[in-house]
Amino acid sequence: MTDSATLLSIRHLSKSFGGSRALDGVSLNFSAGEIHALVGENGAGKSTLIRCCTGVLSPDGGTLGWDGEPLQLRSPRHARKLGIRAVHQESEFFPELSLAENLMHIEGLAAGPAWWLDWRGLRTTVRAELRALDLDLPVDLPAGRLGIGQRMLAEIAGCLARRSRLVFLDEPTASLSVRESEQLFSHLVRLKQAGTAVVYVSHRLEEVLRLADRITVLRDGKVAAAGPRADFDRDKLVATMVGRSPVTVEMARDAAPGAPVLTLENLSDPQGRFHDVSLSICAGEIVGLYGLIGAGRSELAQALVGLRRSRGELTLCGAKYLPAGPSQALTAGVALVPEDRRTDGIFVTHPCRENVTAPWLGSLGRAGFFSLRRERDRSDAVARRWGTRYRDIEQPIGTLSGGNQQKLLLGRWLEPDPAVLLLDEPTRGVDVGAKAEIHAEIRRLAAQGKAVLLISSDLPEVLALSHRVVVLREGTVGGEFARAAATETLVAAAALPREKTVRPEAPAPRERAGQRGPTIVRELGVFGALAALAVVLTILRGREFASAGNLLDILAAASLVSIAAAGTALVLISGGIDISIGSMLGLVGALACTTALHGLPPLAVLAVGIGLGVLCGGSNALVAYRGGIHPIVVTLAGIYVYRGLMLRFTGGYEVMNLPPGFRSLAEGSLAGIPKVVWFAAAVHAANAWFLHQTLAGRRLYAVGGSPKAAALAGLRPEAIRALAFALGGALVGLTAVLWGAYYGKIQSNTGTGFEMQAIAAAVIGGCAVTGGRGGALGVVAGAVLMAVVYNALVLLQVSAYWQGVFVGALILGATALDGWLHRQPRGTST
């Protein structure tokens, strides 16, 4: 007997999206120490319910109660603090960061003090967590390399470790092998025994019947049945999921379908989303393609218009059909109306007219020039033909209801009169009235002789419209039914995964030593290139290059760039960019060195310079992130604003004759090594500490790598990026003061082009311009490499005027290389 105490009580919960009600007055309880299964078709409301209970969505109506008290969830973080978590296939995470670090950011897992993270301790903790589930996953590799199943198991291990009180599992076994599934089940039992309320959402009814203590069936957003496990068996479950009072649907009196128009033979997806699919669609026929989410239906449809590559035979009207893309497909006579109109269908802010004509605009004129009048008339006619409710064909399509948007999209694809129509969820998110109108139109089209493939998760819709129903199950055809033979129960049952699916185990990637394994490899690569270059130069120029004097000169030159580059790295890692640092250098240098001229002691000048740098960097960030414009625009303007301010301040004169006390900051050597090199070394040591051992530094990586996951985890991307900019500015300020001390003057063009060198050094060193990657060591390597390249130019008597070519080429080369290296296929496929 389970010790049940109601943990989460849900009363009359409702949630609507646009016109459709995803949840309609759902009331149920989740109790501690119990496995409660939630079952239902696609669109029954399960995901919406989970999202309402985990703080992702706020319900429109109804109440939640937690431990007897009313509950208002503010955010996913709030839910997590209460001990409510959800484990599903699309959890946001940080693919570039290790599993251990992912848990640190997302779960707030303790890893020692924030100023000196205890990586070993963290790894030990995480390994122990995983071992509790007999899991042996590499905690050091980038999490993106793990398979979905492995990541989910790790999350579940986390739930166990953190004594979560309520855990939602959404289709957990879909990506697990048989062995992993068995492991999962035993751990769920353990969770339950520890007092957690487990909510198990799955289509695998055998698993549900095996694990659950209680079962609730959702249908059309309402609770259709609820009770203890003993009340249910497989047949009853299917019937309840699907069963409605038999509605007599108007079936088209159809003539015998014509000849096959589109034929698929053994069509397979190279990425494995579907395999060996064979079917044919005849003229005048509506073929319903039913299946669960993830069965591969959308991918199949996309392959039929060339949006995905596929293997196998495709025949259109008897001839070979090889579409290169939707445009060619449309010309051949095949049109696809995609599933997600918001992300793949409409241009939200653009007028209805432009949305309707998008794929065939060129046909409204000559040589690409179209007639606006013709476009307006045609799109208006399309909209009216479909009974769209709108004010004006010019209004932004985003202001229309979902149903009307859908009608316009359908009109768009039907206007060129294709012979084959692929409709992917044509009535999703559409109100009842529009739905009926769309159904009528689909029947009319078939009656006119079109071949229609209707992909839908709405079983009544499939059965009402289709002449034939094909069921796709886990990527391949699971059943085919003529209309007369198809019943809801049969079709739904055919779509459900079979119990004994033999899924090959995803090989666990081998763990590599060290937490920063991959980054270090990349950084070492730069040192390797550096070494190679040094060898070549020694061969070509012998003593000239390899003398102590020359090498120290190189280091000194590299030092100043590298300090600024360290700042650039911080900004890049956090996902930003600052190209104003050259002008910033000039401005801060002029201002700070002027204070030196007026007798301010050197350390105070340093403080002034750093402070001014923070001010400039911080302003850049403030304007960019508060103003909502990309930092490239702000810092582009900054180049000229800072330079102008500097010229205004100096009147075009150099700042020179700096006092020897100040100059001694950077001039000369200490223990045989130039002082600037010492400064640089100190900066890089501090940078390495910050980036690799502090929580604040690690957050830069999180925010830069996956801003969405960072926001969900409760990190504040804007604040963190502003910090990066401010620190970057501080380092530029430091560089500016040292520059003045080292070279003895600040000229009007001091710093021009400097940002390029800094960015090149950072990028060569492994920083990705898109954010989330890079390291302190790499910056040093990059700066030294740049200095060696410049030195080589001098030694080889190549004019210094060519420097720009090398900087530009190096940036391009390094970025391209990184792009290629990181495009390797990951272990996951969503």
Added chain:
Amino acid sequence: MRRWREFFGREALLLLLIAVVAGSFGATVPGYLDPANLGDRLRYLVETGLIAVPMTFIIASGGIDLSVGSLLALAGVAAGLAHTRAGWPLSATIGLALVVGAAGGLVNALAIQALRLPALVVTLATLALYRGLAFGLTGARSISEWPEAFTDWGSTGGLQIGEHWNVPWSFLLLLGVTAVGAAVFDRHTLGRQTRQLGENASAARFAGISAARVQFAIYGASGLACGLAAVVWTARFATAHPGAAQGMELDVIAVVVVGGTRITGGAGSVIGTFLGLVLLGLLRYGLDMCSVSQQDQTILLGLLVVAIAVTNEAWARRKPG
């Protein structure tokens, strides 16, 4: 109709501002409205204006091109070297400038498409690369031997209208390019696809729009415009110098942003860009007449760009849908 209301929104505002600026300066600065001065000032707008037309497309597509100034310089010195060192006739050197410009633009497009790199990085790198090439090829020397007819065309030549007005030939060229650009932006599939790509790249893909074709066209056009601008620049200054047009990218982006195109892409207007060009040109003209220094003007320009870009964003976010 809504369309007319929207047209009168941005473009009308710009016309109003133009009137205000011209009126204020005209009333307070002697000689501001003098046809000879005004006519000559039109020359100053041409290079920026030529490049701003394809830049409108690029920004509307969600991209950016920072290499325009460098490419202008490179095209200019390439033409100069061909003319002085290799003795090419003028027409051939003009052609070379156009070819070099177009090639530079296509290299950008190639790197963006084939290497799948963000436009930001690519054009930042080519900004340095092309400038470096220009300096390296010439050793930082300018090329000043040009046929008189050419430099006359560029510095003083124009269409005489009535007694007082002399409209520079280069400005007429700009008008032509702008007209073509506006026609393509508003009435050609390229313009439409550019905006759709910037609005929703995924939906554009599903609608059969080829991102590669659009990008090659617009970045290539940008390069070609740089080449054309190089010809005009060289004719105007009678010099091809590798350091030419530094900071041009900010001028061009400023004009596009003031014209109403959002940095995030999805919308834009070539007419707006042109009006922005005129407005900023009048502002600079007035400031020059008031002896405001170049660096002060640059500060103002930088601040203005940022302010207008932020305003564009805020305004767009206020609209529903």
